[in-house]
Amino acid sequence: MASIFLFGLSFTLDILIINSIIYAVYQKKVAWWKHLFNFAIYCMMVTFSYHLFILLGGRVGEIFTNNLFPYILSLSSYFILNILFIGIYFFLLHKDKITNIFSGMLKDKSFLVSYLTTLLMSIVFGILIFSKNMFGLFLFVCIAILLSVAFNQHFRLFQETLDKANKDTLTGLNNHGYFKEILEKEVTAAKENDQPLCVVIMDIDDFKKYNDLYGHIQGDHLLQEFGSLLKASSDAANYIVARYGGEEFSIIMPNTNRKTAYSFMNELRKKVNDTHYKGVEGLPYGCLSFSSGIAECEKETYSISELLNKADQAMYAAKNQGKNLVQIYNGHSEYTVQRSLSLEKELEEAEFQLKIFLSKDVYTYRHSKRVYQYAVDFSRMLNLSAHERKTLILGALVHDIGKIEIPRDILNKKESLDPHEWEFMKKHVTYGKDIISTNKKLEDLIPLVELHHERYDGNGYPYGLAGKSIPKLARILCVIDSFDAMTTERPYQKTKTFQEAIAELRHCSGKQFDPQFIEPFIAMIKEFESSGDEQHKEVAASIVN
Structure with a gap:
């Protein structure tokens, strides 16, 4: 870049050719096409930056500090083109998303700082050569060598410290x-x-x-x-x-x-x-x-x-x-x-935790019991492993455990919640995750407790996950939980009939709910209705095996 400002395009390309030949000889192990690729992108960067510099009124032969506009834009174009070409190279090499590559480079502060420092040094270099000729070149080379040695030393110490932190001392493998x-x-x-x-x-x-x-x-x-x-x-x-x-x-x-x-x-x-x-x-x-x-x-x-x-x-x-x-x-x-069968031993403990709601919020207690019973029956219809079935059942029982942390006046409010209260209410999934996380035996339940309000279309909470990025059991629980919420009297929502709730499930299939679970669940509900089964309207207090 300093050569562009002082000597023009032709001389700079000559220097680039000589530099590339020396580098290719020095780095013989590097594939020839990489040397050619490197030379090609530098040619394009140098040529574009030069023509932009001239177009913006820049003059070759002297660094005019009273008008830095052509220099700044020329340097910026050099920087942008370099990022673009490197991004394309890694895209072709690794087939990664090009947006991920560019965002990764731009988020790396050390990358940006080192690049901007290098570009600014070109102006310093140009001023030194123009003012002091060979002595300026000598000063710059001395400074560059000293900085290089210092940076290499710091990098080596940093690498040693990093290795100690990240490596296993006995085997040398990652820890x-x-x-x-x-x-x-x-x-x-x-x-x-x-x-x-x-x-x-x-x-x-x-x-x-x-x-x-x-x-x-x-x-x-x-x-x-x-x-x-x-x-x-x-x-x-x-x-x-x-x-x-x-x-x-x-x-x-x-x-x-x-x-x-x-x-x-x-x-x-x-x-x-x-x-x-x-x-x-x-x-x-x-x-x-x-x-x-x-x-x-x-x-x-x-x-x-x-x-x-x-x-x-x-x-x-x-x-x-x-x-x-x-x-x-x-x-x-x-x-x-x-391990799945051992989860049954935790049902009694989960039931004990759930009974706290009897004194604080009877709605949540009875809702959890009904969702639990739905899960017991629905899990029989689905092609779930023994472990998945037990996890779904137990997760259904404790999915709202985080509401223990929600103030009583919000839980029992008869009117609709205002926006602030609703934001507080949504935190129950995070509180529930924290409660469940204290018991290692229940760690498989964390996705159900934390993610049962995620929506299939990505508009749920707490993370806005979409489609199959939501764990399968959490998607199943979302259907069960929502159906019971719609058909049961709650302080902040009107009650729907079973037929209205079924229509809502179908309407929200592919939006709020995973479509593959809607019709099987509706078939189960209709079977209960036709058989006159009333236990799903109010679940008994005892846990059903």
Whole structure:
């Protein structure tokens, strides 16, 4: 840019050619087409910036500080074109959304600051050369070298500190905390770009026995060697590996479906079996082995905790089947079913929490009991796994638990709520999430408690999720909850007949509700009406199994 201002276009392009040849020789390992691409975009940037500079009244040969307008716009165009070309390059390379690429670059403050600094330096460079000729060039080169050394030193120290914070000290792999940060970003990207993603959790089989036989120092050596093998295999497939904790490791597999993930993990399992490690002949299989669980991210995956929980369940299923296995999460594994059945033990506790409403808001108590009963019956009609069925039933019982935190005068208000009160009322889903989160056994219920007021068209709360980005069970609960709200007397809403509520369900199908659940639910309601079943108008106080 300094060359453009002082010597014009032809001389600048000559310098660019010489620079590109030197750089290509120096960086022989870089693909030739990348050098050509780089040279081409610089040619276009330099040419456009020069012509814009001349068009705006700029004069070559001197830096005129009394009119900086041509310089500023010329530098800005250079900057904008560079971002545009880099964005196109990454779009072609990674097939990511181009808007995501540009927003990512522009949100990076360090990127913007470093770029603007470089561009401003071109004016400083031009002034020094014009004023002091070769001495100005000498001063600038000295300053540039010193700044480069200082920045490199600071970057090295920063990188070392970052590595200490993000790396596991024993294996050198990503640690648990940094793994979750990466997973959060990868899951978001996978959903936005509609690409598959799998997560694996693996556990070295009988590692405690190995430690007992040979001591913890030898056990640490085994972890290091296993981590090195794991990293080499994962790096070759562009996967991200971490030490999850103890003898557990985890892998993020971007752009990978469950079938490919299973194939990779099974090959890795065989490779580990066939690799000799000191002392493993004393283990049950006579070799080193691991059990692993695979979970695939889906549009309706609520959080990385849910994804990791599924991978963890699949891993324990592999353990329960004899170890040295790879298991894909499918919601029907033995461990999952056992865990689902254990939720019944929490019904009594949930019922106890619910009874708090008897003294504060009897409407919410009776509404929750009815929604619970609807969930019991509707879950029988749907193709749900045992775990999903139990989660839906228990989630229906406690879905409004957050209203405990809503003031009594708002809960029991006879008139319509004003905007401020309604905003306060909507917070009950967040309060409910906080209450449920205190009990690890109930963490599967969090999506139902927090998201049962999300709408299929994206106009719900608290996050405005849409379509299948809303977890399936939350979409089902939304239908049940809304139907009971429409057909039951509430302080802030008129009561509809069953027929009016059915008409409303159909009218809002595809808007508020997921269409696939509307007709099955209506069929169930009509069946109750035809059979004269009255228990769904008022549920008994006892919990029905």
